[in-house]
Amino acid sequence: MLQALYAHVNQSPQEAVNFKKMFESELFGVSLKRNIEDSVYVEELGTTLSRDEIFKILVAVVLEGVLEVDWRDLFPYLRR
Known part of the structure; x- marks a missing residue:
């Protein structure tokens, strides 16, 4: 995860960091390593x-x- 963070900071230091994306891939990888080969x-x-x-x-x-879903179709009251 640190490698991804450092790469992001070096490539675009002014851009916000999307920690959700980093955690998702890392947690999934850990669970796969723990449960399957x-x-x-x-x-x-x-x-x-x-x-x-x-x-x-x-x-x-x-x-x-x-x-890709247009959530306004599912919740019409969100339309203006």
Whole structure:
């Protein structure tokens, strides 16, 4: 996590730090290291998934979908 923080400070020292992004990837990595090895065979898919692929499926893709939703459609009273 320190490497990511130092890289951010060196690249753009005036920009705000997004700690949420740093913590998400680090916590997910720690949980994967604790619970599984380098890759996992998924019988339903008939393939082996790496940690990075699992992270993309479980976290990154979901967050991208959430960001693309127009929340005003779900909560019409938020419209002006």
